[in-house]
Amino acid sequence: MNQIKIVALVAFILTAPTFASNSLIPVSKETKEMAVSLRDKAIKDDSAYEILKSLTTEVGARHPGTPGEKAGIEWGINKLKALGFDKVYTEDVKMNGWVRGIETAEVLIPSYQKLTITALGRSKSTPEGGLEAQIVHFESYADLEKAADGSLKGKIAFISNRMERFKNGAGYGRANIARSKGHELAAKKGAEALLIRSIGTDDHRNPHTGATNVAMGYTMVPAVALSNPDADQLVRLIGYGHSPKIRLNIQTKDLGAIVTKNVIGEMTGRELPNEVVVIGGHLDSWDLGTGAVDDGAGVAIAMATATLIKNNTEMRPRRTIRVILWGAEELGLIGARAYAKAREADGTIANHVIGSESDFGAGPVYGLQSSDNISENAMHVVDTMAGLMGELGVTRRSGNTSGGPDMMPLAALGVPALNLMQDGTDYFDLHHTPDDTFDKVNPEHMRQNVAAWTVFAFIAAEWPGSFK
Amino acid sequence: MNQIKIVALVAFILTAPTFASNSLIPVSKETKEMAVSLRDKAIKDDSAYEILKSLTTEVGARHPGTPGEKAGIEWGINKLKALGFDKVYTEDVKMNGWVRGIETAEVLIPSYQKLTITALGRSKSTPEGGLEAQIVHFESYADLEKAADGSLKGKIAFISNRMERFKNGAGYGRANIARSKGHELAAKKGAEALLIRSIGTDDHRNPHTGATNVAMGYTMVPAVALSNPDADQLVRLIGYGHSPKIRLNIQTKDLGAIVTKNVIGEMTGRELPNEVVVIGGHLDSWDLGTGAVDDGAGVAIAMATATLIKNNTEMRPRRTIRVILWGAEELGLIGARAYAKAREADGTIANHVIGSESDFGAGPVYGLQSSDNISENAMHVVDTMAGLMGELGVTRRSGNTSGGPDMMPLAALGVPALNLMQDGTDYFDLHHTPDDTFDKVNPEHMRQNVAAWTVFAFIAAEWPGSFK
Numbered sequence: 001m002n003q004i005k006i007v008a009l010v011a012f013i014l015t016a017p018t019f020a021s022n023s024l025i026p027v028s029k030e031t032k033e034m035a036v037s038l039r040d041k042a043i044k045d046d047s048a049y050e051i052l053k054s055l056t057t058e059v060g061a062r063h064p065g066t067p068g069e070k071a072g073i074e075w076g077i078n079k080l081k082a083l084g085f086d087k088v089y090t091e092d093v094k095m096n097g098w099v100r101g102i103e104t105a106e107v108l109i110p111s112y113q114k115l116t117i118t119a120l121g122r123s124k125s126t127p128e129g130g131l132e133a134q135i136v137h138f139e140s141y142a143d144l145e146k147a148a149d150g151s152l153k154g155k156i157a158f159i160s161n162r163m164e165r166f167k168n169g170a171g172y173g174r175a176n177i178a179r180s181k182g183h184e185l186a187a188k189k190g191a192e193a194l195l196i197r198s199i200g201t202d203d204h205r206n207p208h209t210g211a212t213n214v215a216m217g218y219t220m221v222p223a224v225a226l227s228n229p230d231a232d233q234l235v236r237l238i239g240y241g242h243s244p245k246i247r248l249n250i251q252t253k254d255l256g257a258i259v260t261k262n263v264i265g266e267m268t269g270r271e272l273p274n275e276v277v278v279i280g281g282h283l284d285s286w287d288l289g290t291g292a293v294d295d296g297a298g299v300a301i302a303m304a305t306a307t308l309i310k311n312n313t314e315m316r317p318r319r320t321i322r323v324i325l326w327g328a329e330e331l332g333l334i335g336a337r338a339y340a341k342a343r344e345a346d347g348t349i350a351n352h353v354i355g356s357e358s359d360f361g362a363g364p365v366y367g368l369q370s371s372d373n374i375s376e377n378a379m380h381v382v383d384t385m386a387g388l389m390g391e392l393g394v395t396r397r398s399g400n401t402s403g404g405p406d407m408m409p410l411a412a413l414g415v416p417a418l419n420l421m422q423d424g425t426d427y428f429d430l431h432h433t434p435d436d437t438f439d440k441v442n443p444e445h446m447r448q449n450v451a452a453w454t455v456f457a458f459i460a461a462e463w464p465g466s467f468k
Numbered sequence: 469m470n471q472i473k474i475v476a477l478v479a480f481i482l483t484a485p486t487f488a489s490n491s492l493i494p495v496s497k498e499t500k501e502m503a504v505s506l507r508d509k510a511i512k513d514d515s516a517y518e519i520l521k522s523l524t525t526e527v528g529a530r531h532p533g534t535p536g537e538k539a540g541i542e543w544g545i546n547k548l549k550a551l552g553f554d555k556v557y558t559e560d561v562k563m564n565g566w567v568r569g570i571e572t573a574e575v576l577i578p579s580y581q582k583l584t585i586t587a588l589g590r591s592k593s594t595p596e597g598g599l600e601a602q603i604v605h606f607e608s609y610a611d612l613e614k615a616a617d618g619s620l621k622g623k624i625a626f627i628s629n630r631m632e633r634f635k636n637g638a639g640y641g642r643a644n645i646a647r648s649k650g651h652e653l654a655a656k657k658g659a660e661a662l663l664i665r666s667i668g669t670d671d672h673r674n675p676h677t678g679a680t681n682v683a684m685g686y687t688m689v690p691a692v693a694l695s696n697p698d699a700d701q702l703v704r705l706i707g708y709g710h711s712p713k714i715r716l717n718i719q720t721k722d723l724g725a726i727v728t729k730n731v732i733g734e735m736t737g738r739e740l741p742n743e744v745v746v747i748g749g750h751l752d753s754w755d756l757g758t759g760a761v762d763d764g765a766g767v768a769i770a771m772a773t774a775t776l777i778k779n780n781t782e783m784r785p786r787r788t789i790r791v792i793l794w795g796a797e798e799l800g801l802i803g804a805r806a807y808a809k810a811r812e813a814d815g816t817i818a819n820h821v822i823g824s825e826s827d828f829g830a831g832p833v834y835g836l837q838s839s840d841n842i843s844e845n846a847m848h849v850v851d852t853m854a855g856l857m858g859e860l861g862v863t864r865r866s867g868n869t870s871g872g873p874d875m876m877p878l879a880a881l882g883v884p885a886l887n888l889m890q891d892g893t894d895y896f897d898l899h900h901t902p903d904d905t906f907d908k909v910n911p912e913h914m915r916q917n918v919a920a921w922t923v924f925a926f927i928a929a930e931w932p933g934s935f936k
């Protein structure tokens with residue numbers, strides 16, 4: 001039993017005179033009442049919406065290695081301080097930067113038509129001035145797999161798979177292999193470049209970018225997403241019997257070694273300051289939009305949640321609430337991996353009582369899911385949280401969770417996690433596109449999110465037991 | 469009484485043995501039955517949708533002076549011939565061409581942010597490499613009017629007026645003065661350029677282009693539309709107390725004298741071939757999208773309507789149905805003005821019995837409006853048409869009409885007109901944007917349109933009386 005656990009036990013004995021049997025530590029009446037009171041304040045509070053408005057308007061896009069990212073980090077530090085966090089600090093994260101430059105495409109045959117495209121993350125450049133080639137159409141990644149190796153010499157591989165719309169975003173993973181691994185497969189088949197229908201559910205001429213499975217350097221061939229209407233246009237052209245020839249010009253740049261930051265703000269626990277409840281969102285965004293639903297919303301929800309708890313309680317909750325504005329999530333959870341590694345190194349992983357990230361847009365929370373490593377004796381706390389979120393339309397859900405993308409490295413080290421499941425029906429209309437802007441966010445949904453997060457964060461920080 | 473009227477009278481006497489009193493010429497039972505039969509065939513017929521698919525896919529954008537326009541004219545001629553029109557021909561129209569080149573804009577202060585913009589029609593270029601200037605915000609054209617002349621030296625005038633959404637598009641005219649005349653007013657106030665919120669109702673990062681009131685040459689200062697989210701972003705930045713400075717680079721080109729064409733297909737009337745019922749849409753489009761709702765839909769509806777009548781009647785209707793695919797509508801009804809002038813010159817204006825253009829998107833028809841120059845004795849025919857369209861959800865509407873933009877020059881010369889009013893609730897989400905593409909069109913609505921147009925065109929061509 002380490003120091004922290006002893007302190008926790010002492011604190012617990014002092015404050016919780018009666019136990020349930022089997023070591024179940026109840027959520028006290030006072031804690032529940034306070035959670036309800038905080039929830040009911042949050043549902044009338046536009047702080048998260050205002051924080052998001054400031055971030056997306058005054059900073060804009062926050063892609064690693066750009067001035068926007070630097071401005072975002074400055075903004076994060078200043079905003080956390082202005083909101084009255086007890087401790088505000090950053091941790092440097094080394095990474096490899098990549099930025100897009102020129103990106104144009106046109107159909108040359110059968111008729112001249114401009115295409116709306118964008119390079120996928122870490123796409124290689126085409127030769128200067130672009131390349132011209134016929135496209136060869138595959139309806140899915142699996143269909144491209146069936147082509148003979150080397151058979152696409154001098155051609156562009158075009159995968160047209162359509163992402164399906166689901167509330168929980170289930171269509172994303174299924175379609176996304178074309179984006180993440182298509183470039184390798186296209187190279188294997190001998191193609192000059194990879195062209196995919198955007199991994200997204202909208203019908204606007206705004207392509208969806210996103211990461212490929214390349215950690216540094218470049219994809220194996222230039223890897224490009226068409227807007228969905230443009231992809232459908234090519235499919236129709238082929239349906240008429242044409243063999244479209246296109247010109248593709250992609251110029252991108254590997255920035256080499258750069259430094260990004262995790263920006264961290266803490267509300268220090270009154271009794272167990274070393275035990276932390278981790279909440280947050282990622283501060284970086286893709287470069288095309290202003291990162292409103294991905295993930296300015298998560299950043300704003302987490303900041304507003306901690307602030308609302310601080311401003312409406314006489315003393316700090318028992319444990320520390322650590323708000324982490326994760327860096328460089330979009331290029332592969334880079335800030336989150338670095339954070340987990342650093343906590344392994346400094347021996348504080350075990351201090352992470354529980355955590356969650358908000359990174360699925362700005363839709364309302366409808367479900368509460370818990371990770372499998374939460375002990376049976378603590379499940380009643382999660383059930384209580386869900387119960388107190390019930391008025392917000394939240395129900396308890398089954399299934400395991402890592403607690404969001406940036407929680408994955410921590411979850412892999414055994415940190416318990418919750419998932420405040422958001423309605424993502426429209427999320428992939430905007431995700432990674434120029435259209436991810438503040439005007440798309442519903443203030444009522446932001447309030448509902450903070451209300452749910454407040455119940456979670458307050459109870460997790462105040463309940464004296466262990467989730468493990 | 470001219471030759472044509474005598475022929476008409478003889479024809480009429482031969483075919484319509486009984487008259488209503490007061491010279492009312494009834495719509496015969498056979499004509500009504502045939503109109504119903506055609507309507508009921510049209511509602512199950514996807515010809516218009518297929519025609520539109522071919523035009524927008526195989527040709528794409530059709531902006532005057534571009535290869536796309538040439539391809540569109542070729543397509544029109546070939547398609548009319550393939551559909552079996554009795555006569556297919558073109559008429560040359562002289563005009564001045566204008567095309568866009570580079571168009572980029574960025575916020576420089578308070579933070580670097582890319583803006584989504586497009587040049588308005590006939591916009592002047594900025595100096596090469598662009599200009600940098602602070603923006604000065606006006607909520608409306610009227611507000612900019614109040615600024616002192618010469619007071620905006622070194623600044624960019626920014627008008628942020630929001631177009632309102634209405635079924636009949638009533639918000640367009642009100643907002644549009646900023647687009648059409650803003651450049652003159654900005655120049656008068658001394659500004660370097662004009663920046664407007666797009667004249668459109670969507671919230672996507674696709675700006676709306678459109679004509680300015682410049683017939684040749686250039687606007688007085690560079691005239692540019694921001695996408696609506698970008699305009700709102702600037703308004704928010706200003707709301708925070710910032711004075712945004714932007715860089716604007718617009719390079720456009722006056723093509724000088726070019727030739728466009730009206731493409732015309734006729735179904736020759738069996739008895740009164742010189743009397744024509746004019747239907748159509750405009751074949752040109754803006755360059756950003758593929759001109760699906762503006763106005764490929766109108767082109768397809770008109771072509772399908774005449775074809776459906778031809779294919780489902782034993783003999784041609786009494787009068788000629790002339791389908792006109794108007795040229796260069798977007799740059800100021802240029803094809804339509806030339807056509808009207810040529811008909812004045814060749815003395816055949818009086819042969820135009822009645823006309824209408826479909827140019828308000830691909831939404832369903834909900835109303836039938838008539839021009840005030842239709843005689844009292846012919847109003848019952850319009851009422852009958854509306855009655856036969858009733859099952860399609862169409863009702864008779866009051867108000868005067870020119871019968872659509874390209875009918876205006878003819879209407880000004882006294883040609884009777886109808887307006888098949890379309891539901892334009894969503895039209896200005898797409899109008900003049902990159903998003904005006906085939907995927908936005910509902911095939912059911914296309915069928916409904918052709919059904920309504922068939923009732924109109926068939927009865928207008930078959931009923932032996934005069935609308936004047």
Ligand SMILES: [Zn+2]
Nearest residue numbers: 282294295359
């Ligand atoms: Zn994200």
Ligand SMILES: [Zn+2]
Nearest residue numbers: 294330431432
């Ligand atoms: Zn993302």
Ligand SMILES: [Zn+2]
Nearest residue numbers: 750762763827
């Ligand atoms: Zn039009």
Ligand SMILES: [Zn+2]
Nearest residue numbers: 762798899900
């Ligand atoms: Zn138009």
